[in-house]
Amino acid sequence: MAVLLSFGTVGASVGLMAMSAYLISKATLVTTVTDLSLAIAGVRFFALARAALRYTERYITHTATFRILAHLRVWFYESIEPLAPARLMPYHSGDLLARIMADIETLENFYIRVITPPLAAALVTALACVILGYFNIWLAVVLLLFLLLTGVALPLISRWLSRQPATQLITVRAELNAIGVDQVQGSADLLAFGQEQIYYDRTRRLTEELNQVQERLAVIRGLSNGLGALLTSLAGLTVLWLAIPLVTGGQIDGVYLALLPLTAIASFETVQPLAQAFQYLEANQTAGRRLFELIDAPPEVAEPAQPSPKPAHYGLEVRNLSFRYSPDDPPVLDGFSLSLKAGGRAAIVGPSGVGKSTLVNLLLRFWEYQVGQICLGGHELRNYRTDDVRDMFGVVSQHTYLFNTTIRDNLLLAKPTATDAELVTVCRQAQLHDFIADLPQGYDTLVGENGLRLSGGERQRLALARVMLKDAPLLILDEATAHLDAETEQQVLQALDRFMVGRTTLFISHSPAGLALCDEVVDLSRGCCVSIDSLSSKEPDLASGTTTRMKTTVGQT
Amino acid sequence: MVATLAAVLLIVQLILISQVVNRVFLDGSDLAKMWPWLGLLLLLALLRAIVIGAGDILAQHAASRVKSHLRQQLTNHLFLLGPLYTRAERSGELANTLVTGVEALDEYISQYLPARNLAGIVPALVFVVVLALDPWTSLVLLFAGPMLILMLALIGGRAKALTERRFAEMSWMSAFFLDMIQGLPTLKMYGRSREQAAQIGDISRQFGHTTMDVLRTAFQTSLVMEWAATAAIAMVALEVSLRLMNGMLPFDRALAVLLLTPEFFMPLRQMALKYHAGTAGKAAAERIFEVLDTPEPVVQPAALATNGHPAAIPHRFDLGFDHVGYTYDGRQRPALSSFLLTIPHGQTVALVGPTGAGKTTVSSLLLRFIEPNTGRITVGGTALSAIDRRTWRAQVAWVPQQPHLFHGTVAENIRFGRPDAGQADVVAAAQAAYAHEFIQALPQGYETVIGERGARLSGGQQQRLAIARAFLKDAPVLILDEATAHLDADSERLIRAALARLAQGRTVLVIAHRLQMAYQADQIVVLEHGRAVEQGKHQELLNRNGQYRHLVASYQGGAL
Missing domain, CATH: 3.40.50.300 (P-loop containing nucleotide triphosphate hydrolases)
Known part of the structure; x- marks a missing residue:
């Protein structure tokens, strides 16, 4: 459809040029206006048709393209969603952003400039050659030769030359994006350590690199545009050169002499832009490769074929669990075991880096475990669908991620149907309500905008409120x-103490007040549960001479 | 400058072609007599090719210089604005301005500006040449040219508002996607990650619609331009033909005028085509300058030092x-x-x-x-x-x-x-x-x-x-x-x-x-x-x- 329209457009413009030339040549020979009426009607028709066709063609191609791009974005998101976070780890989020925004945007060119133009060009070539061939076959042959040079040879050369810079263009752009995100998000650290200059230099270096690549592409573009213009002129000249003897020899009526080179020149209108379109092709392929690299990646965790079993209870049983992030890495967990009955509370301690966060990643099915067993409610964890597993857990992680939207929406993430009263209740429990109520727009305040910068503590309480709203059994x-x-911690812990009743809880913390809420303490550095006695022996140090009261039992392995 | 040269070369080329056709068609000259003319045409074609190529390279060079400068200024200024300005939740939008926004200027400088310059110079040149060849036709151009510019300005006002909306929407979409990508683990924890696909679809489609609105205006502009231009060309063809029949105009001039008339409108039509790139660049530039114009939170040291120089670091750090x-x-x-x-x-x-x-x-x-x-x-x-x-x-x-x-x-x-x-x-x-x-x-x-x-x-x-x-x-x-x-x-x-x-x-x-x-x-x-x-x-x-x-x-x- 689009091809036909674009063919019609240029066909009309070839016709327009040919008709006008014919018209005035004819005018010198005929003497009455009536003889001209046919030619005049032709000129008018071609002129109006060309504009209308071009409009329709562009409208249809672009609308279709944007629909495709929207689908592509959804498709890309749906493909990377199962990969997060394990498989996306090697990618900087600025880089991923470049893929979903800029790379897909680049594909816009693919549909608009790469697919339809060559087809339209082929049709126009045929039309122009038929017109010239009607007068003399050699004229058509010459025109075809020039059109092929411009429409096939030139694009191929241009593509071959721009292969490397076009690929580089995409890579450099993604790097710039990554550095941009890093610079913007890490600006406090950069400034405090006086590293502005380094990032400034890095941005400048990448910009230079980008400029160099773009200028190299511009040289190629200039070359192919120049050559295209040259070939167009040459085609017109050659046709003229061939036609002159034919006119003087009487094989062609002199009336048509103006028409012939003009038709030839007009037919180049579709063929000339092909070289540029092919320059884009390389960028499109690179963009496409970058998208498929992720789309084709298998997710870290496979979904079970069967639907999830029904958990008999919410007890957790970990046996001999070992885990390493990659075969080269040292094991993070090595033969770890834990038994937690439904409704039980276990505190997990151990020096940082000992695998506490890894255990969370495995429980939430963000990573796949190979050695050992994790049983939830009497069934192996990997027999559950990942969604169902995550549905059973309420999690407050070390880094609370808040979305750039209102406080209300950040809370509703946990339970879209929650009423205002429910929100207020959980926020009161998390000791956050007073703070929110004090804000000018209350629960509708945008996080991160209008001077609302949540402190670490405020973010954490928001995360706690979110978890209370989710109301999960674990x-x-x-x-x-x-x-x-x-003081706030005390109040929050009291609320948590009530909230944890009837829920199976893993409490990762070094806060003495937090440990006091738990039934048992698991020291991960020793790979098993330990008695609280060995732990409390350190307490005098912690609180510089003052002792801390702790309610504990010995863990059962 | 370069573009003007290319236009002059084209004008001479077209006049030469009409001369050649005239001599063969009416004077009956044969190929041998036409050789010098054809040779000259070949030379012109070569020159024009070189000028066009050089134009592309020079325009890109100019764009690169401006972009480097702006990106460095932006980087610098974002540092001056400090972490309170660039805080996490709006970083996606700022990163977009820093990278995509600056890139949008590329097309503006390397394509729109040259097109705009051409639109200012070439029609005037063509007009002068046509005036010399055939004053009657120049009257048609004198009437049609300003009409087109007026129409362009009328539609342009609407396009500007739309393009600005599009840029704002793009920045917002960028921020939204970054938010989504970085918050993916959180979304998964709440089992909400899959339904975001629908939202991404909605936002992308919405963005597509906005872009289409912008493009539709651009297409309408060029449709009107094309119609006006072709109507003017057809009018010239008619008017020239009629006078040719009555022997009021020699054939070579008539043909030259006919060939030149499309060139009068060409730069204007080109500009209409590039208008989209132009306004996109302008909207991006506005956001960039908005960031650059945000006053820094910190008072410059010179404002407070007594001798006009920043004070030295003291020896003691009380x-x-x-x-x-x-x-x-x-x-x-x-x-x-x-x-x-x-x-x-x-x-x-x-x-x-x-x-x-x-x-x-x-x-x-x-x-x-x-x-x-x-x-x-x-x-x-x-x-x-x-x-x-x-x-x-x-x-x-x-x-x-x-x-x-x-x-x-x-x-x-x-x-x-x-x-x-x-x-x-x-x-x-x-x-x-x-x-x-x-x-x-x-x-x-x-x-x-x-x-x-x-x-x-x-x-x-x-x-x-x-x-x-x-x-x-x-x-x-x-x-x-x-x-x-x-x-x-x-x-x-x-x-x-x-x-x-x-x-x-x-x-x-x-x-x-x-x-x-x-x-x-x-x-x-x-x-x-x-x-x-x-x-x-x-x-x-x-x-x-x-x-x-x-x-x-x-x-x-x-x-x-």
């Missing part, structure tokens, strides 16, 4: 109170 | 907050008011107090991310604002609450503290921060690449890298913002010992939410609602039975 609290001041 | 007040934009309650604090040279002062009391504001002020609204901060008696910001920050090592680890190797991230540090120094700093062991256990040791949020490193490990940075920097002033919040008991004890060693001979401000850090401080300041309410040593304050005792009690689980 809880993972990973340093959930680390950013709170002592 | 820090003083003299009735300092600060209120965040959009908040009513001040974060700090009439805040008084003195940290004598070489001493350690701990700030304690509930969340939101203003502790982090104090460290932001000291790092000069923000400037006080009232009062002043002094260093060794010199006003802090009189010292150049970068010179000052070189004297300060900072361990933030949530350190940002950059995409790069572990060594690179530590070397942040001192870029020219050798490997031995990096290792020594890591050892001092008790990070050496876990770094060695990483697959490639110090050369292991870590992600943007230090992914795969635990919170405590990330913190220890930040501490290693501070060790390496070896600055006289140290700000510890909740440095030990994530550490387990063992490492915390070790790090506290290390920090105590580091603190020796330095002036230290500790923001201690968890109090252990405060116990050993030379002085403890209790903050509440932006004011210092208590001050003294640990034991003194405990004995006073005030706010501090209350804080300690609640920290230790109510048992004291």
Whole structure:
């Protein structure tokens, strides 16, 4: 459809040029206006048709293209969604952003400039050659030769030359994006350590690189545009040169002499842009490759073929669990076991890097475990669908991620149907309501905008409120109170103590007050549960002379 | 300039062609006589090809220069605006402006501007030539040209508003996607990740519609232009033909005029085509200049120094907050008011107090991310604002609450503290921060690449890298913002010992939410609602039975 329209457009313009030339040549020979009427009607028709056709053609191609791009974005998202976070780890989010925004945008060119123009060009070539061939076959042959040079040879050369810079263009752009995100998000650290200059230089270097690549592409573009213009003129000249003897020899009526070179020149209108379109082709392929690299990646965790079993209870049983992130890495967990009955509370301690966060990643099915067993409610964890597993856990992680939307929407993430009263209840429990109520727009305040910059403690309480709203049977609290001041922590812990009743809880913390809420303490550095006695022996150090009261039992392995 | 030359060459080319056709068609000249003409035409074609090629290259060069300049200015200015402006939740939009926004200028400069220049010059040139050849036809052009420009201006006004909306929507979409990508694990935890696909579809489609609105206006513009142009061409053809029949116009002139007329409209039509690129660039430029025009939060040192130069770094680092007040934009309650604090040279002062009391504001002020609204901060008696910001920050090592680890190797991230540090120094700093062991256990040791949020490193490990940075920097002033919040008991004890060693001979401000850090401080300041309410040593304050005792009690689980 689009091809036909674009063919019609240029066909009309070839016709327009030919008709006008014919018209005035004819005018010198005929003497009455009536003889001209046919030619005049032709000129008018071609002129109006050309504009209308071009409009329709562009409208249809672009509308279709944008629909395709929207589908591509959804498709890309749906493909990377199962990969997060394990398989996306090697990619900088700025790079991923470049893929979903710029790379897909680049494909716009593919549909608009790469697919339809060559087809339209082929049709126009045929039409122009038929017109010239009607007068003399050699004229058609010459025109075809020039059209092929411009429409096939030139694009191929241009593509061959731009292969490397076009690929580089995409890579450099993604790098710039990554560095841009890093610079913007890490600006406090950069400034405090006086590293502005390094990032400034890095941006400048990448910009230079980008400029060099773009200028190299411009040289190729200039070359192919120049050559295209040259070939167009040459085609017109050659046709003229061939036609002159034919006119003087009487084989062609002199009336048509103007028409012939003009038709030839007009037919180049579709063929000339092909070289540029092919320059884009390389960028399109690179963009496409970058998209498929992710789309084709297998997810870290496979979904079970069967639907999830029904958990008999919410107890957790880990046996001999070993895990390493990649075969080269040292094991993070090595023969770890844990038994937690439904409704039980286990505190997990151990020096940082010992595998506490890894355990959370495995429980939430973000990573696949190979050695050992994790049983939830009497069934192996990997027999559940990942969604169903995550549905059963309420998690407060070390880094609370808040979305750039209102406080309300960030809370509703956990339960889209929650009422205002429910929101207020959980926020009161998380000791956050007063703070929110104090904001000019209350729950509708945008996070991160209008001067609302949430402190670490405020973010954490928001995360706690979110988890309370989710109301899941199992809880993972990973340093959930680390950013709170002592008094707030006390209040939050009291609320948590009530909330944890009847829920199976993993409490990752070093806060003595938090450990006090748990039934048992698991020291991950020793790979098993330990008695609380060995732990409390350190307490005098922690609180510089003052002892801490702890309610504990010995863990059962 | 180049484009004008190309246009002149084209005009001469067309006049020559009409001469050749005229001589063969009417004068009956044969090929032999036409050779010089054809040769001249060939020469012109070559020249024109070179000029067109050069034009492309020059335009891109100009675009590159402008883009480099703007990107550097933006980078620089974003640093000047500081972390409060670039805070996490709007970083996607800013990153988009920095990369895509600046790139949008490329087309504007390399394509729209040349097209606009052409549209100004070429029609005038063609008009003059046609006037010389056939005054009657020039009248048609004189009427049609301004009509077209008027139409372009009318539609252009609408296009501008639409393009600006499109750019805003693009930035917003970019921010949304970045938010989505970075929050993907959180979305998954709440089982909400899959339904986002629908939202992405909606947003993309909406963006497609907006883009289509912009393009439709652009297409309509060119449709109108084409119709007007072809109508004018047809009119010229008719008018020329009629006069040709009556013998009022010689054939060669008639043909030349007919060939030239499309060239009169061509640049205008080209400009209509590039109008989209032009307005997109303009909208991007507006956002870029909006960022560049945002005033920096920090007063320039020259404004306050007595001799017009930034003050030198003092020899002693006694820090003083003299009735300092600060209120965040959009908040009513001040974060700090009439805040008084003195940290004598070489001493350690701990700030304690509930969340939101203003502790982090104090460290932001000291790092000069923000400037006080009232009062002043002094260093060794010199006003802090009189010292150049970068010179000052070189004297300060900072361990933030949530350190940002950059995409790069572990060594690179530590070397942040001192870029020219050798490997031995990096290792020594890591050892001092008790990070050496876990770094060695990483697959490639110090050369292991870590992600943007230090992914795969635990919170405590990330913190220890930040501490290693501070060790390496070896600055006289140290700000510890909740440095030990994530550490387990063992490492915390070790790090506290290390920090105590580091603190020796330095002036230290500790923001201690968890109090252990405060116990050993030379002085403890209790903050509440932006004011210092208590001050003294640990034991003194405990004995006073005030706010501090209350804080300690609640920290230790109510048992004291």
